[in-house]
Amino acid sequence: MTAALATLYRVFYDGVLSRLPEPRAVSLGQTALRVLPLDRLPIFRREDPRLATTLGGVRLPNPLILAAQYYDTAILRRAMGLGFGAVTAKSITRHARPGHPEPNLARVRTAAGPGLINCNGFKNPGLEAFARDVARLPHRVPLIVSVAGESPEDCVELVRRLGPYGDLVEFNISSPNTRLVYAWNEKPQELRALFETVRRVTTKPVIVKISPDFADINEAHIIPAILEAGIGIVNYGNTRRVDDPRLSQGFGGLSGPEIFTATLDNLRRTRHKFGSQLDIIATGGVDSPEKAEALLREGANAVGYFTGFITRGPMLARLILERLLA
Numbered sequence: 001m002t003a004a005l006a007t008l009y010r011v012f013y014d015g016v017l018s019r020l021p022e023p024r025a026v027s028l029g030q031t032a033l034r035v036l037p038l039d040r041l042p043i044f045r046r047e048d049p050r051l052a053t054t055l056g057g058v059r060l061p062n063p064l065i066l067a068a069q070y071y072d073t074a075i076l077r078r079a080m081g082l083g084f085g086a087v088t089a090k091s092i093t094r095h096a097r098p099g100h101p102e103p104n105l106a107r108v109r110t111a112a113g114p115g116l117i118n119c120n121g122f123k124n125p126g127l128e129a130f131a132r133d134v135a136r137l138p139h140r141v142p143l144i145v146s147v148a149g150e151s152p153e154d155c156v157e158l159v160r161r162l163g164p165y166g167d168l169v170e171f172n173i174s175s176p177n178t179r180l181v182y183a184w185n186e187k188p189q190e191l192r193a194l195f196e197t198v199r200r201v202t203t204k205p206v207i208v209k210i211s212p213d214f215a216d217i218n219e220a221h222i223i224p225a226i227l228e229a230g231i232g233i234v235n236y237g238n239t240r241r242v243d244d245p246r247l248s249q250g251f252g253g254l255s256g257p258e259i260f261t262a263t264l265d266n267l268r269r270t271r272h273k274f275g276s277q278l279d280i281i282a283t284g285g286v287d288s289p290e291k292a293e294a295l296l297r298e299g300a301n302a303v304g305y306f307t308g309f310i311t312r313g314p315m316l317a318r319l320i321l322e323r324l325l326a
């Protein structure tokens, strides 16, 4: 039944969603997610204590994480019933941001399968409005709140204010489509002090989401600084920066199966170099049970995905969990 639904969704994605102009497809998809009570249907979930894992001491019922993109708590609430072991909210900035102008999303289709390039530019309601909404969100599974700060003061304020509403806090230094957070990678020395401060202002486990575009700097400077600050979790990683003249900024972040090989390579090297002292969430390009399983086999504590949720539909989590159990 789940496999049949997955096939139906593929037909719908290929025949309808991927043919609509991107903004209409996004609006249709998000409205459906908000309105349809899919989270009430057990078919999307697979509950089994053998799937449980922990991240920074927090128990996740399974190792699948919806990666950051949604800030609408109606959508986050539904997503919590769609088989994920944790759900990540969109990176929130101190002040509301309209995001980059359209076109800010383009589709790519390669031999590896369908993917996306976005220059979303952190469209979000800002700290105050998001804090009011998220305070009312029940945590059916753990919630990861994500922050994107431009200055050390922003980062501290965001972590301090949003920490109480998440089970874990993700510190985003990796989204490539604004200078806002990506530029942190050019300042690894400043990051070291910032990690320490951020660690002190929340009691929740902190995750640092790092970029696949900075593998050398990550492994030489950023991950050692993360560990020295007493932060034990990285999410490796975000989209890969690529040029694309279709987008308003002329470039954006590539997600989907084309970045999977890099995700696997980055995970392997990081696990080898840092051993078990680090919890690793591997994110980037997962759109099949085989890919999720490969990452967990190579030592990921959890696996994140976003594009696969769009291109393969809400059944993907259950399909992955069935494979892990088998």
Ligand SMILES: Cc1cc2nc3c(=O)[nH]c(=O)nc-3n(C[C@H](O)[C@H](O)[C@H](O)COP(=O)(O)O)c2cc1C
Binding pocket: 067, 068, 069, 090, 091, 116, 118, 120, 122, 146, 172, 175, 209, 237, 238, 239, 254, 255, 256, 257, 259, 283, 284, 285, 286, 304, 305, 306, 307, 308
């Ligand atoms: C439209 C869009 C918006 C995103 N917004 C965020 C964000 O706010 N914060 C963040 O850390 N990652 C963001 N991401 C990156 C995803 O969380 C994920 O790390 C990336 O897409 C790679 O995984 P995937 O190939 O499974 O999509 C966004 C991705 C997309 C496609």
